[in-house]
Amino acid sequence: MATLLHYLNQHCVNFAPVGLSSTHLLYQRAADVLFMMTAVCVDTPGGPESMLLRNVPRPQPEHGEVLIRVHATALNRADTLQRKGLYPAPPGESEVLGLEAAGTVASVGPGVRLSWGLGDWVMTLLSGGGYAEYVAVPEELLMSIPTHLTVYQAAAIPEAWLTAFQLLHFVGRGANVILDCIGGSNWERNVACLATDGRWVLYGCMGGKTVTGDILGKLLSKRGQLLCSLLRSRSLQYKADLVRAFSERALPHFSDPTSSPCRLRPVIDSMFSLDQVADAHRHMEANRNMGKIVINVMNPQ
Numbered sequence: 698m699a700t701l702l703h704y705l706n707q708h709c710v711n712f713a714p715v716g717l718s719s720t721h722l723l724y725q726r727a728a729d730v731l732f733m734m735t736a737v738c739v740d741t742p743g744g745p746e747s748m749l750l751r752n753v754p755r756p757q758p759e760h761g762e763v764l765i766r767v768h769a770t771a772l773n774r775a776d777t778l779q780r781k782g783l784y785p786a787p788p789g790e791s792e793v794l795g796l797e798a799a800g801t802v803a804s805v806g807p808g809v810r811l812s813w814g815l816g817d818w819v820m821t822l823l824s825g826g827g828y829a830e831y832v833a834v835p836e837e838l839l840m841s842i843p844t845h846l847t848v849y850q851a852a853a854i855p856e857a858w859l860t861a862f863q864l865l866h867f868v869g870r871g872a873n874v875i876l877d878c879i880g881g882s883n884w885e886r887n888v889a890c891l892a893t894d895g896r897w898v899l900y901g902c903m904g905g906k907t908v909t910g911d912i913l914g915k916l917l918s919k920r921g922q923l924l925c926s927l928l929r930s931r932s933l934q935y936k937a938d939l940v941r942a943f944s945e946r947a948l949p950h951f952s953d954p955t956s957s958p959c960r961l962r963p964v965i966d967s968m969f970s971l972d973q974v975a976d977a978h979r980h981m982e983a984n985r986n987m988g989k990i991v992i993n994v995m996n997p998q
């Protein structure tokens with residue numbers, strides 16, 4: 698029992714109240730290991746210091762869902778907005794931060810149709826919940842990790858690459874397209890270089906949300922189309938179609954260079970452990986990253 702207690706102590710965040718017998722303690726540890734997990738929680742929206750590691754109930758996979766043992770997740774700008782209370786999780790989705798994850802299949806819920814097996818290495822787009830040891834996700838959003846990629850490289854793929862693929866192939870199809878994540882501060886340059894009948898796809902506002910000037914007149918004179926896109930709030934069906942198209946047309950190019958002439962690779966800027974998540978957010982908010990910031994969830998030191 699002492700060995701088991703030691704194991705359970707190693708795998709739990711919370712300690713039981715003083716005064717419980719070792720048997721009670723053992724049962725509590727066993728329940729924690731089976732049903733609880735460590736996750737990054739934000740009780741009060743604010744700066745990076747507002748993120749806390751908590752022992753919380755482990756999600757259970759519902760109909761058509763798969764439970765992932767998260768080995769790695771990655772940061773997105775939207776996480777910093779959510780942390781500040783400016784971009785809440787869509788209704789019904791996990792309030793834990795994290796829009797992507799990579800890891801292994803831990804269990805499958807009822808009604809899962811695709812052939813995911815326990816222990817399969819997968820990566821996934823999420824509406825939330827990636828900064829945690831486990832996350833439940835609709836099976837249609839899972840992708841196999843391409844051969845020759847590490848789980849950390851895989852965690853750097855879903856959100857950025859599905860966004861780029863979506864903008865190129867689903868939203869702004871064709872020639873003469875501007876893909877713009879800056880917005881406000883760049884609007885005059887964008888409208889000036891927009892081709893007649895061109896499409897300007899706005900998917901972020903890193904340069905501000907407010908414009909002053911004759912943006913509508915200039916857009917009209919070019920017969921330009923201003924399109925706006927957010928991935929997180931799209932329907933499950935849209936995301937499933939996107940994941941399928943990306944898996945068929947782009948994912949093979951991440952594999953072994955000898956099997957693919959045009960190899961794609963995720964760019965990792967830096968790696969942090971889950972208990973360094975506040976430093977990871979500070980790194981992003983100081984614009985010091987060039988590529989993805991990955992969080993190693995599995996090995997917290």
Ligand SMILES: NC(=O)c1ccc[n+]([C@@H]2O[C@H](COP(=O)([O-])OP(=O)(O)OC[C@H]3O[C@@H](n4cnc5c(N)ncnc54)[C@H](OP(=O)(O)O)[C@@H]3O)[C@@H](O)[C@H]2O)c1
Pocket residue numbers: 773774775856857860878879882899900901902903904905926927928929984986988989
């Ligand atoms: N709509 C969607 O579905 C969707 C999905 C994913 C991401 N996004 C959004 O897309 C944006 C970019 O995300 P990301 O993951 O690509 O971020 P990232 O890897 O951190 O890159 C941000 C880039 O923007 C540049 N930048 C930042 N502020 C700028 C400013 N005021 N003027 C000009 N350039 C500026 C940075 O340039 P420097 O390195 O020179 O600072 C950097 O190259 C974010 O706003 C994110 O929320 C939207």
